[in-house]
Amino acid sequence: MALDKLSAVTILGEIGMQPQQYFPAAECLTSWAGLVPRNDESAGKVKSRKILPGNPYVKCILCQVSWVSVRTRKSHYHDWFWCRQGRLDRKKAIVAVSRKILKLIYFLLSTNQLYDLSLAKAV
Secondary structure (H helix, E strand, C coil): CCCCHHHHHHHHHHHCCCHHHCCCCHHHHHHHHCCCECCEEECCEEEECCECCCCHHHHHHHHHHHHHHHCCCCCHHHHHHHHHCCCCCHHHHHHHHHHHHHHHHHHHHHHCCCCCHHHHHHC
16 A cells, blocks of 8 residues: 555544544444545436535545555555446546545554555455
8 A cells, every 4th residue: 555654644634543533433434535426316317426515625635546556566555546436437447446545544553453465355
């Protein structure tokens, strides 16, 4: 994962060092960040599938990190992105990668673990 110091400081500044105090689950954090798709459907008609408006700073930084990580060969996110990019639009797939990275960050901060390549596939 390609997360430099400035990106890490920005993300930690927004979500805090212990996100489990404010967010009971990783899904709550991704919803707060605005990285979950909404499902506006009424009478079988799909009204909107846009992502929710969340924290613009976290969303922007994570999307930039996602673009870098999918262009890095031999990474889990690169393979995952190129498998799904055919079915989804590229930008939708980047939002999905951003969601995966934010869930991994939540997991690492809540369990006090260091990043390992095997953790990217598990989360």
